[in-house]
Amino acid sequence: MNLTVNGKKTVIADKESLSISGLLGELDVSDPLYVTVELNGDILERINFDNIVVRDGDEIEFLYFMGGGRGQC
C-alpha cells in the first residue's frame, strides 16, 4: 500500500493494511512512546494503536515531543 508519512510518499510492500503499532514497527520509529500519531487529520489515542488500521492512501503524521532551549540537566 501507498501511504503519505510526514508529507512523504511511503510504500509498505506486500501489505494492504497495518495497525498503527505495526506501522511504527515497520517504519522503525524509535521510541514510539514519544510520538503522537495523526491519521488523516485526527490525533489518535495511544490505547488504540493496536486496533486502528492504516490503508492505502492514508496520510500519517508523526509528531514528536520536543523540549526547550536551555539544554542543561
Added chain:
Amino acid sequence: MLTDEQIERYQRHIALKEVGGKGQQKLLNGRVLIIGAGGLGAPAALYLAAAGVGTIGLVDGDSVDLTNLQRQVIHFTPDIGKAKVVSAREKMAAINPGIKVNTYQEWVHADNIMGIIRGYDFVIDGTDNFAAKFLINDACVLAGIPYSHAGILRFDGQTITVRPGQSACYRCIFPSPPPKDAIPTCSQAGVIGVLPGVLGLIQATEAIKFLLGKGELLTGRMLIYNALQMSFDVVQIKKNPKCPLCGETPSIKELKDEVDAVTICDLEKR
C-alpha cells in the same frame, strides 16, 4: 499619541500599512509575558523590546552561566552569575528605554503561574522542560490567554500558537507528558545555537501579529523546522475532542504540576 522620538524610532513599522501609527500604538499598549529567559526567550525579548511592545514580563529563576552564551544572545560574558531576568532587562532597557520590563525571578509552578500570567495579552513559552510546558499550556487555556509553544531538540524545532477554546492546545497533540521510566538517565545535552534563535523569533512574530490583529496566527497547525535539511513543514492540527484539557469531557479542571514529567535531557539522550 506617539512622540516625535517614537515616530522616528518606529518609522520602519509605521511605514507598513499593516502597522502604521495605530498599530505601533497597539504594540506600545501591548503586554507580553516571556517564560524562560534562555535560548528561545532571548531573541524574543530583544526583538519585542526593539519593536516597542510596551510591557514585557520575564520569568526565570536561573542565573547566567558560561554554557548559556552559545545561544542565549541576550546574556553577555560579563553577566555570568547574574540573574537571567536582570541580565535580560538591562539589555532590553538599553535597546529601548521607552518600554517597561517586569521581572519574575522564580520558576513557574501550579501555585504561582496564574498570578504571573494574569493581565498579559499573550504568553511566550520559552521553557526547557515538559513540566513547565504542560503547566503553561494548562494555565493559558484555563485563563483564556493565547500563547506560543515552542520546543527544540538538536537540529529540530516545532512551534504552534494556541488560542484557548478556538484552536488546538498542546494537550490536544500530547495529552500527557511521556512516561518518565521509559528513558533512563540524563545525559549530555545538545542543540545547535542558532536553532532557538529561529524558533524564538517565530514566537515573537506571533506575539506581534496578535497585538496588531493582523495576518494569520500559527493556530491549528504546527510548524516543524529542521535546520540540517533547512525544511519547514506544516502539519494541520484539529482541536481534539478527547483532549483532557479543552476537549468535550475534560478531566483537567485545575492546575497541577506534572512532577513525573521527564526532563529534556532524557529526550536528548535518544
